Amino acid sequence: MTRIKRILLRLLTMSITLFGVAVIVFFVIRVVPGNPISMMLPPGAQEEDIARLQALYGFDRSIPEQFFIWLSGVMQGDLGTSITTHQPVLGLVLSRLPATLELSVVALFLAVFIGGFLALASTRMRGTRVEGMIDVANGMALSIPDFLWGLVLVLLFGVLWPVFHISGRISPTLDFQFQTKFYLFESVMRLRFDIWLDLVSHMFLPALALAIPLAAIIAQLLKQSLKETMHLDYVTLSRTKGYGENHVIIQEALPNAILPTLTLVGVQFTFLIGGTVIIERLFSYEGLGNMAIDAVINRDLPLIQGIVILFALIFTIVNLAVDLTYAALNPKLRHG
Amino acid sequence: MNTFLTIEDLTVTLGTSCPILRSVNLKVKAEEVRGLVGESGAGKSMIGKAVFGTLPTALRITSGRIILDGEDLQSLSPRERRRIIGAKAALIPQDPLTALNPSRRIGPQITNRLVDILGWHKADARLRALELLDEVHIPEPERVMRSYPHELSGGMRQRILIASAFAAKPKLIIADEPTTALDVIVQKQVLQMTKEMQKRHGTALLFVTHDLGVVSKICQSITVLYNGLVLEDTSIAQFFKQPSHPYSAALLRATPKYTDPDSSLMPVPSAVIRAADEEVRACDRIHQNV
Amino acid sequence: MDNARAQIKRKIGVRLWLSGGWLTFLVLAAIFAPLISPQDPLAQDLFTSRLPPFWVDGAEPGYPLGSDSLGRDVLSRIVFGTRIALSVAFIAGTITCLLGATLGLIAGYFRGWPDMLISRLVDIWMAFPPVLFAILLIAVMGTGLTSIIIAIVVIDWTRFARVIRAEAIGQSAMDYVASAQVAGRTRFSTMFREILPNVLPTIAVLLTLEMGIAVIVESILSFVNLSISTDQPTWGGMISEGRVSVHQAWWVLIFPLLTLFLTVLSFSQLGEGLKDHFDPVLK
Numbered sequence: 001m002t003r004i005k006r007i008l009l010r011l012l013t014m015s016i017t018l019f020g021v022a023v024i025v026f027f028v029i030r031v032v033p034g035n036p037i038s039m040m041l042p043p044g045a046q047e048e049d050i051a052r053l054q055a056l057y058g059f060d061r062s063i064p065e066q067f068f069i070w071l072s073g074v075m076q077g078d079l080g081t082s083i084t085t086h087q088p089v090l091g092l093v094l095s096r097l098p099a100t101l102e103l104s105v106v107a108l109f110l111a112v113f114i115g116g117f118l119a120l121a122s123t124r125m126r127g128t129r130v131e132g133m134i135d136v137a138n139g140m141a142l143s144i145p146d147f148l149w150g151l152v153l154v155l156l157f158g159v160l161w162p163v164f165h166i167s168g169r170i171s172p173t174l175d176f177q178f179q180t181k182f183y184l185f186e187s188v189m190r191l192r193f194d195i196w197l198d199l200v201s202h203m204f205l206p207a208l209a210l211a212i213p214l215a216a217i218i219a220q221l222l223k224q225s226l227k228e229t230m231h232l233d234y235v236t237l238s239r240t241k242g243y244g245e246n247h248v249i250i251q252e253a254l255p256n257a258i259l260p261t262l263t264l265v266g267v268q269f270t271f272l273i274g275g276t277v278i279i280e281r282l283f284s285y286e287g288l289g290n291m292a293i294d295a296v297i298n299r300d301l302p303l304i305q306g307i308v309i310l311f312a313l314i315f316t317i318v319n320l321a322v323d324l325t326y327a328a329l330n331p332k333l334r335h336g
Numbered sequence: 337m338n339t340f341l342t343i344e345d346l347t348v349t350l351g352t353s354c355p356i357l358r359s360v361n362l363k364v365k366a367e368e369v370r371g372l373v374g375e376s377g378a379g380k381s382m383i384g385k386a387v388f389g390t391l392p393t394a395l396r397i398t399s400g401r402i403i404l405d406g407e408d409l410q411s412l413s414p415r416e417r418r419r420i421i422g423a424k425a426a427l428i429p430q431d432p433l434t435a436l437n438p439s440r441r442i443g444p445q446i447t448n449r450l451v452d453i454l455g456w457h458k459a460d461a462r463l464r465a466l467e468l469l470d471e472v473h474i475p476e477p478e479r480v481m482r483s484y485p486h487e488l489s490g491g492m493r494q495r496i497l498i499a500s501a502f503a504a505k506p507k508l509i510i511a512d513e514p515t516t517a518l519d520v521i522v523q524k525q526v527l528q529m530t531k532e533m534q535k536r537h538g539t540a541l542l543f544v545t546h547d548l549g550v551v552s553k554i555c556q557s558i559t560v561l562y563n564g565l566v567l568e569d570t571s572i573a574q575f576f577k578q579p580s581h582p583y584s585a586a587l588l589r590a591t592p593k594y595t596d597p598d599s600s601l602m603p604v605p606s607a608v609i610r611a612a613d614e615e616v617r618a619c620d621r622i623h624q625n626v
Numbered sequence: 627m628d629n630a631r632a633q634i635k636r637k638i639g640v641r642l643w644l645s646g647g648w649l650t651f652l653v654l655a656a657i658f659a660p661l662i663s664p665q666d667p668l669a670q671d672l673f674t675s676r677l678p679p680f681w682v683d684g685a686e687p688g689y690p691l692g693s694d695s696l697g698r699d700v701l702s703r704i705v706f707g708t709r710i711a712l713s714v715a716f717i718a719g720t721i722t723c724l725l726g727a728t729l730g731l732i733a734g735y736f737r738g739w740p741d742m743l744i745s746r747l748v749d750i751w752m753a754f755p756p757v758l759f760a761i762l763l764i765a766v767m768g769t770g771l772t773s774i775i776i777a778i779v780v781i782d783w784t785r786f787a788r789v790i791r792a793e794a795i796g797q798s799a800m801d802y803v804a805s806a807q808v809a810g811r812t813r814f815s816t817m818f819r820e821i822l823p824n825v826l827p828t829i830a831v832l833l834t835l836e837m838g839i840a841v842i843v844e845s846i847l848s849f850v851n852l853s854i855s856t857d858q859p860t861w862g863g864m865i866s867e868g869r870v871s872v873h874q875a876w877w878v879l880i881f882p883l884l885t886l887f888l889t890v891l892s893f894s895q896l897g898e899g900l901k902d903h904f905d906p907v908l909k
Contacts, residue, residue, distance in 0.1 A: 013749070031766055127393060143894030144887065145842050147849075151865060151883050159872050233435040237497075240388040242422015243451040244415070247799035255439045274755035278846050282869070292758050293850055296765045304762065312753040 003136075010323065014316045021312040022071065029301050030063050057083065057302075073310070080302035084295075089306035093288065097310065098181035099169060100280070100287035104273050106184070110211035111272070112265075115218025122219070123226045123249055134219070141216035146275040150209035150282045157205055165202040167284040174198055204219040204239055210272050217268055218261065225257035232256075259330060266322025270315040338366040338405075340507040340540040341387070341425075346380075346400030347623070348386055356382055356395060358564045358619045364508060369531070371551035372544045373570075373587070374561035376443055376531055380544050382564075384510040388421055389414075405507045422453040426501035426532070428511040428592040432518070436485035443481035446500045461503075468499035469550075471536070472529055478602040495529060500587035509534070510542045515550060527554055548591040552576060560584050562612050566620055583612045642899040645892035652889060656708040664688050664748035665699035667706040667859045672697055676875045692877040694867060700881050703859035707882065710860050711889065713771065714844040718778040719837040725779060726786025727829050733787065734794025735817045744787060751784045760843055764852040771854060774847060778840050785839075786832055793825045831897050838893030846887055861886050 054060045058069060074079060079089035122134040139150075158166030165171070170183060174194050180186050184203065187196040229235065230253050238252045277289030284290070288307055295303040339360070341364040348357040357379050364370045368509050374380045374458040377536040385391045387402055402409045409417050429435040436445055446468070447461035456464075460480075469477035485493060495516065501509050511530060515523040531554045534541045543555060551558055551572070558575050560568040560583065568581045579585045655662060665688060675697040677689045685692065691700040735743040760777045768775040797803065798821065806820045807813075841861075848854070848862025849869075861882045868879025 016746065017749050017753050020746070021753050024750065024754075025762075028762065028766055139895075139898070140891070143838070143891055143898075145839075145890070147842060147846055148883070148887055148890065151869070151879070152887070153881060154869065154872065155876065155883070159876055233429050233431055234437040236390055237427060237429050238437075239390050239450075240421065240425070240427040242418045242420075242453040244418060247452075252437055256437065259439075266509050270752070274757060277755050277757045277761075278849070281850060289755075289758070293761060296758075296761050297850075297852075299765065308754065308758065309761070311755045311758065315753045315755075 010320060012222075014320065017316055018309070018312055022074070022309060023067070025066050025305055025308045026070065027063065028303060030066070046179045057081070070305070079306040079309070082295075082296045084303070085300075089302050091249060092291070092303065093306050093310055095181060096286065096288045096291050099183075099285065100273075100276050100289060102182060103185045103203060103210070103276055103280070103285065103287060104269075106203055107207040107210035107272055108208055108214070108269055111214035111218060114211065115215035116222060117259050118215070118219035119222035119226060120249060120254075121232065122223055123253075124245060126227075138216045142220065143213050144213070146209050146213055146272075147278050147282065149212045150206065150279050153205045153209050154282070164205050165203075166205060169199070169202050169286050170195075171198050171202075177199045202283075202285070206276075206279045206285055209279055209282075210275050214265070214268050214272050218265055221261045221264055222257060225260050226253050229253040229257045261324070262326055262329070263322060266319060266325075270318050273311070273318070339363050340366055340405050340443050341542065342401075342403040343383065343387075344401045344403070345388060346383070346402065347398045348382055348391065348395055349398050350395055352612050355620065355623075356564050357386070357478070358616065359400070359623070360560055360561075360564070360566055361556065362542075362566070362569070364542050366507070366540055367535075367538050368557060369534060369541040369543060369555045371558040372542055372556035372561065373546060373548060373551060373558060375546060377563075378561045379564040380546075381560075382514055384427065384512050384542070384544060387508075387510065388427060389417060392460065419453065422449055423504060424506055424507040425508045425510065427586065428498055428501045428509060428514045429518055430513045432490050432497055432514075435497055436493055438485050440484075441481065442483050442485065442488070442496060446481075446496070446503055449500075449504055464503060465499070468503055469496070471502075471533065472496070472499045474499070490518060491525065494518060494522070494526050498529055498533060502537055502539070505537065506539060508540045508542065510544065512544045513546070515545070515547070530554070548588065563616050565612075567612065567615070582608050641895050645895040645899065648888055649896065650787040652708050652712060655705050656712050657858055659705045659709060661700070663702035663705050663807045664690065665702045667698060668857060669697055670696040672829035676871075676873075676878075677699055679881075680694075681693040691881050692875070694864070694878045695875065698859075700864070700878060703864055704882055704885055705860065706859045707861045707864065708885075710771070710854060710858065711841050711844060711886075714774055714778070715837040715840045715893070718840040721775065722779045722782050722836055723786055723829060723833045723842070726783035727790045727825075727832075729783065730787040730790030731794050731817060731821060731825070734775070734815070735798055735821055737795075741791075746789070748784045749789055751781075754781070756781045757843075757846055760847060761850060761852060764847055769852055770876060774844055774854070777847070778843050781843070782836060782839060785836065786829070789828060789832060790825055793828055794821055797821050797824050798834050827900070831901045831904070834893055834897035834900060838890045841886065841889055841893070853877075 051060070058066050061069070070080060076282065077090060081087065082089050082092055085092065118134050118138065122131045123133050154166050157164045176192065176196060178186055184196065184199050187193070187199060224251065230249070232253075235248055235252050238248055243251075276287060277292055279285070280287045280289040281293050288310065292304065292307040294300075295307060341362070343360055343362040344359040346362075347355060349355050362370075362372075362383065372380050372383065382391065382395070385395075386397060387404070389409075391397070397410070400410075404420060407420050407424075409420065412420065436442070443462065443465060446465040447456075447458070449542065450456040450461040450464060451458055465481060466477045469480060474480055474492065474495060480488065480492075480496070488496070488567055497574055498514075514530065515526055518526060527550060530541070530543075533539075543551070545551060555572050557571050558568070559566055560581065568575070568579060568584045570580065574580075575584065576588070578586060583604070586608045590604055674686065674689065674693050675695050677693040677697075678685050679692040679700075680687075680690045682692075689699050689701070693699055693706070694703075729744050733741040759781050763777040763780060764773050767776060803816060803820050806816050810818065844860065845862030845865060848860040849866045851863070851866065854863075856858055864882040865879060865886070868875070868882065872879050
């Protein structure tokens with residue numbers, strides 16, 4: 001099987017998955033008891049007004065018909081119009097996406113940094129009390145999900161020792177005009193480190209809450225993987241060459257131990273992105289997830305559909321990216 | 337003649353009480369090839385590990401000295417010790433399939449010791465590596481340097497490992513059963529190669545093996561190890577003519593002859609084993625009294 | 627070696643005892659909730675609002691863990707919240723397990739088109755953000771215990787299906803399965819008599835972990851006010867209220883949070899303990 005064929009096959013299964021997600025969301029939502037339109041109108045509205053609005057949003061047609069109208073719109077980049085805000089869904093969703101992406105990526109970096117450090121430290125200190133302590137902490141971090149870590153962090157660093165902000169994305173008092181929605185990135189580019197610091201102080205706790213479970217998984221997998229690698233002959237051989245323990249772990253064992261960890265981290269990263277939904281709510285962070293919950297509560301059907309599809313798209317892209325990275329990093333696949 | 341490796345009274349124990357090596361004495365002179373033989377579990381690989389400082393963490397050196405080219409390794413700081421080891425000794429590992437790092441190209445795996453530990457210039461190290469690959473008859477050394485291990489055959493990788501061991505012009509090379517994992521034909525080539533390289537560079541070679549056939553081909557002297565205890569230390573000629581220890585004699589009878597593979601193989605008789613075990617116990621008793 | 631093994635065993639023992647002990651304690655609290663609670667969990671009294679816990683100045687007897695902004699007793703609400711948390715854990719956990727494990731077994735043992743179908747479904751499910759999916763389902767079905775249980779089953783069956791499928795594939799490759807078939811067993815009987823007993827330990831471990839997850843999902847739904855009707859005390863609901871008034875009355879957040887934390891930790895430690903217990907190497 002050639003490489004191109006493999007990628008095409010992947011793209012095909014990806015589109016089947018996305019289509020499945022679209023079908024499920026679309027039909028689940030339309031079983032909603034209670035007409036979403038009636039919530040938009042004042043009580044005692046005329047029958048014909050209701051009918052007109054229904055026609056406007058296409059709710060007067062049969063469900064399969066609505067689906068294909070919507071799907072053909074999606075193909076052309078039109079996700080419909082939000083019922084609550086009367087704005088195009090695509091624009092709404094894209095305006096919130098950068099906030100969620102920045103949060104997820106910062107959380108991923110935190111997780112890789114913390115998890116990687118713990119794995120290396122416990123490999124370096126194997127057999128000592130430090131290793132045992134790291135194992136215990138890891139076990140705790142693994143069994144508690146991000147939502148609870150978020151609450152714990154709110155209590156610890158928002159209330160008991162208030163050093164970070166626990167709500168919002170940026171202090172409302174800051175008067176700063178952003179050109180893009182990537183605030184964190186933009187503040188660095190424009191060298192406004194005061195703004196950057198404020199953003200980080202808002203983002204740190206939600207990102208950490210998302211990162212803790214993933215960091216624990218990375219630490220555990222990488223440590224296991226390193227442990228197996230450290231017994232291999234090439235590691236011993238590099239010791240006999242005169243290299244110290246740090247070099248042996250980082251230069252010889254680590255590159256080979258990372259590969260098995262990578263695929264699992266990819267899957268876990270999609271879980272992390274899924275976790276942003278509740279974490280953004282918890283920290284009143286204005287991202288996609290927070291918008292999604294509002295949309296569900298307001299029964300804004302087109303917006304819900306748009307957000308779920310966008311999440312599904314992000315998940316499948318992350319999985320594809322992980323597979324491609326794996327192939328690029330593995331020398332056996334690179335030349336095979 | 338210079339003695340490149342001197343091991344004096346080396347005792348290694350598991351935990352605090354269980355001895356793995358029992359007051360081992362061993363010398364390897366310049367240009368000498370010494371065979372170190374014993375059954376599996378006799379502790380022959382542990383000697384190499386003790387020299388390189390790569391003993392498993394559960395094992396400890398409880399007494400003895402290891403002197404490498406005049407340096408008492410046990411008296412050095414770990415950092416100094418690693419430097420001396422990297423400069424003066426090298427290992428030819430057992431299994432060529434697992435002894436090369438799969439994620440790095442061959443070139444850096446040969447030159448890294450020269451550059452990182454010995455401070456050579458990269459270009460010099462590269463020239464040296466090419467020269468060595470040529471010496472072990474590797475075709476297209478330039479291409480091989482750029483390859484990954486999985487692209488090369490097992491015999492090729494073992495020759496690369498041999499070349500790599502000689503890279504830093506070490507005084508001592510310890511070969512840890514380098515032929516066990518290879519098939520008979522490749523085995524023969526590798527033996528020849530090792531011997532040839534050793535002769536050319538005048539290196540002392542400690543050849544760890546359980547195969548007396550191999551020993552007879554390339555060694556000048558032999559040390560027989562049983563359960564961590566040295567039972568015999570003699571020249572090859574003497575050993576094959578008239579071994580001084582009954583265990584050695586039994587070992588010889590238990591080895592198939594290449595000329596006559598079907599000739600009756602004698603297992604080591606239990607009486608000989610009992611006698612050897614008695615010597616081990618006697619050795620332990622002496623140490624307990626001390 | 628034996629010493630090390632004994633040490634590991636003892637560590638597992640402590641873990642199992644602690645987590646099992648806490649969960650037993652919760653079950654008893656749920657059963658005897660009316661007897662234990664010092665107050666009616668729903669009784670509002672503005673004269674007793676935001677009382678601090680007993681060791682802080684200004685506390686009142688009868689409100690050992692303080693009261694919330696409506697004057698409701700925190701301890702009583704936690705105790706009654708246990709009923710909902712545990713019902714959800716046991717019922718949702720069990721149904722999820724039955725559905726997911728059955729599909730996983732079928733996919734892993736029969737392979738072919740059932741496997742294709744189930745695996746594709748799992749893939750589609752994995753592309754949903756689970757929390758959002760659950761919230762969506764509750765919005766569709768309306769709040770209430772049944773909706774929550776259905777939502778948990780619907781979002782989490784894949785967890786069982788994935789793992790059990792992989793295990794069933796592994797077991798099917800073993801010789802004993804082939805010999806059972808040669809001996810004339812039907813495919814279904816082989817699946818239940820030969821494969822199922824061998825994946826049971828995994829199912830038990832997953833079930834325990836799932837119960838902890840169910841408790842969390844229920845809290846998350848309560849947190850966004852989509853769980854049970856608002857006049858029934860739930861841990862998540864308390865946490866949600868506590869989050870709002872955290873600067874004025876931290877105890878409204880900290881006690882339900884601590885209870886939730888310990889419960890989730892206990893379920894997962896119980897699961898991990900069971901995993902080690904079933905591990906033949908440590909036996």
